[in-house]
Amino acid sequence: MSVLAQIFRPGMRHALPILVFLLGGFAAPLLAVIAFSFVPSRTFSLWSDWSFDNYVEIFNSSSYITFVWSLGLAAATVAILAVICYPVAFGLTRVFGRYATLITLLFTLPLFVSENVRLYGWILIFIKNGVLLGTLKSLFGWEPESIVFTHGLTLMGMVYVYLPFMLFPTTLGVSMVPQQTRDAAFDLGASRWQVFREIDLPLAMPGIVIGFLLTFVLAVGAIAEAKVLGGQQIIPITHDIEIAFTYAQNWPLGAALSVLLMLVVGTLVLIVLRRFDLDAILGRR
Amino acid sequence: MNSSADRMRRALIWAWTAAVIVFMYLPALGLVLASSTSSRYFIFPITKWGFDWWQKTFASLEIHQLFRTSLLIAACVTVIAVVIALFGALAFARYDWKGRSIYQKIVLLPIFFPQSVLGLALLLWFNALGFTMSWQTAVFAHLVWIIPVCTLVISIQVYSFDPALEEAAFDLGATKWQVFREVTLPVLFPGIFSGALFAFLLSWGNFPLSLYTTGADTTLPEYLYAKMIAGYTPGVPVLGTVSTLGAAVLLLLGYFIIVVLRRRRSAGSDEAA
Numbered sequence: 171m172s173v174l175a176q177i178f179r180p181g182m183r184h185a186l187p188i189l190v191f192l193l194g195g196f197a198a199p200l201l202a203v204i205a206f207s208f209v210p211s212r213t214f215s216l217w218s219d220w221s222f223d224n225y226v227e228i229f230n231s232s233s234y235i236t237f238v239w240s241l242g243l244a245a246a247t248v249a250i251l252a253v254i255c256y257p258v259a260f261g262l263t264r265v266f267g268r269y270a271t272l273i274t275l276l277f278t279l280p281l282f283v284s285e286n287v288r289l290y291g292w293i294l295i296f297i298k299n300g301v302l303l304g305t306l307k308s309l310f311g312w313e314p315e316s317i318v319f320t321h322g323l324t325l326m327g328m329v330y331v332y333l334p335f336m337l338f339p340t341t342l343g344v345s346m347v348p349q350q351t352r353d354a355a356f357d358l359g360a361s362r363w364q365v366f367r368e369i370d371l372p373l374a375m376p377g378i379v380i381g382f383l384l385t386f387v388l389a390v391g392a393i394a395e396a397k398v399l400g401g402q403q404i405i406p407i408t409h410d411i412e413i414a415f416t417y418a419q420n421w422p423l424g425a426a427l428s429v430l431l432m433l434v435v436g437t438l439v440l441i442v443l444r445r446f447d448l449d450a451i452l453g454r455r
Numbered sequence: 456m457n458s459s460a461d462r463m464r465r466a467l468i469w470a471w472t473a474a475v476i477v478f479m480y481l482p483a484l485g486l487v488l489a490s491s492t493s494s495r496y497f498i499f500p501i502t503k504w505g506f507d508w509w510q511k512t513f514a515s516l517e518i519h520q521l522f523r524t525s526l527l528i529a530a531c532v533t534v535i536a537v538v539i540a541l542f543g544a545l546a547f548a549r550y551d552w553k554g555r556s557i558y559q560k561i562v563l564l565p566i567f568f569p570q571s572v573l574g575l576a577l578l579l580w581f582n583a584l585g586f587t588m589s590w591q592t593a594v595f596a597h598l599v600w601i602i603p604v605c606t607l608v609i610s611i612q613v614y615s616f617d618p619a620l621e622e623a624a625f626d627l628g629a630t631k632w633q634v635f636r637e638v639t640l641p642v643l644f645p646g647i648f649s650g651a652l653f654a655f656l657l658s659w660g661n662f663p664l665s666l667y668t669t670g671a672d673t674t675l676p677e678y679l680y681a682k683m684i685a686g687y688t689p690g691v692p693v694l695g696t697v698s699t700l701g702a703a704v705l706l707l708l709g710y711f712i713i714v715v716l717r718r719r720r721s722a723g724s725d726e727a728a
Binding site for chain 2: 179180181182183184185186187188189191192195196198199200202203206214216254257258260261265266271273275276277278279280281282283284285286287288289290291292293294295299300301304305308330333383384387388390391392393394397398408411412415421424425428431432435439443444447448449452453
């Protein structure tokens with residue numbers, strides 16, 4: 171009876187559809203991946219002898235290189251985006267006034283175009299005889315080497331794709347800093363730098379950290395940037411996983427790699443999300 | 456405060472933001488330019504301008520089929536996501552209940568998850584259940600990611616919702632269904648509308664989830680990806696331009712509708728007062 175009473179409370183009742191859906195659509199697939207990571211290599215059935223062989227195989231292979239690439243690229247992406255996005259977020263909250271909505275829309279739009287299409291646009295800009303090099307050639311007769319298919323361009327592609335995911339949480343964070351607090355600090359003689367370091371940054375931190383987390387997690391799972399812009403110069407971990415699932419037809423190995431990636435991502439997400447009061451960030455109550 | 460230094464700082468922030476916006480839209484420029492040449496290969500500066508490839512692309516039956524599949528998936532995702540997310544958002548932001556804080560974090564988890572891995576996990580799961588991949592499994596896969604996003608978008612509107620409105624309606628003798636239809640739904644409409652817009656556009660542009668879960672059916676982003684890998688086809692920039700412009704038109708139209716709705720509502724409340 172008490173369980174039924176719990177379920178039929180309005181909050182739980184409204185939460186039920188989404189929870190049931192996520193149980194079948196998110197929790198169950200992840201459990202299936204975990205289970206698959208223990209079955210023998212190149213089998214497609216769950217009901218065989220379970221062992222740690224796939225993990226042993228991974229630790230004896232060079233997969234750690236792709237792991238390091240993925241984590242390193244993601245960390246670099248986060249660091250660059252933090253610097254790019256903070257001034258824009260500050261502008262959206264305090265400088266742009268009635269233009270802020272329009273500018274937000276401009277940053278939202280790219281999210282709705284498939285990322286591989288947008289990355290392909292960069293190829294057209296940077297390729298030999300493309301928009302940039304073609305212009306340089308016809309105007310100045312200068313023909314520099316194309317930077318397509320390099321490490322640097324891969325990183326730029328990641329910065330480009332994940333920019334909105336850093337910008338929006340940062341903007342939420344910056345808008346949580348009360349203007350009165352800043353004014354009071356200025357009135358008491360604080361310098362710009364002091365206000366930034368002791369008021370703006372700490373009070374905006376919840377949003378900024380959520381931006382860090384979201385960008386990092388998505389960037390660790392990035393695959394299109396290395397394929398489209400990097401020309402396979404960099405092999406990210408997601409590529410290894412994809413190969414295991416597709417060409418190699420070795421699902422258990424792919425599953426084991428996914429489990430390791432999920433462990434990294436999951437630990438980070440749980441540590442960070444646990445500490446946050448989402449009502450305060452989203453609802454400003 | 457020194458006002459000329461302050462003006463300088465504001466100008467710097469404007470300039471920085473403008474530069475970032477240019478950065479965001481440079482690839483779109485590349486697509487537009489490459490789509491408006493008549494030659495088989497893209498060489499800049501363009502010598503033969505023309506829209507031949509637009510005609511050829513749109514005359515193709517294969518492309519029509521791609522559009523139909525993508526639209527079908529996006530439409531199904533929008534309808535299902537909005538219904539589930541509306542209730543999800545009420546639980547997220549409207550009601551105070553035990554377990555809400557954990558619930559909020561559970562809802563966020565699929566957003567904080569690499570999509571390509573999620574796509575593969577779903578492929579494995581569907582396979583274990585014995586399903587054949589098709590556009591229906593892709594709808595399900597999109598929903599796993601889009602329902603949480605949609606819930607967040609609607610929640611932001613729900614936070615500013617005053618529960619006293621519902622209570623007043625109950626006091627005046629309205630039934631549960633009447634309150635939902637006449638009070639809750641209209642008040643939350645701008646949020647629901649934005650949620651639907653997000654759901655549609657995110658599904659329309661999704662690649663990593665579609666890649667593993669559509670099976671024999673193909674969506675537009677998947678087709679473009681396959682063509683991109685295979686070498687240069689002028690159809691890719693054409694379709695890329697179309698998706699960008701289409702998303703822009705939908706987004707602006709949606710924004711305009713929300714502004715009009717807000718205006719009308721605030722005018723209505725002025726009359727009432």
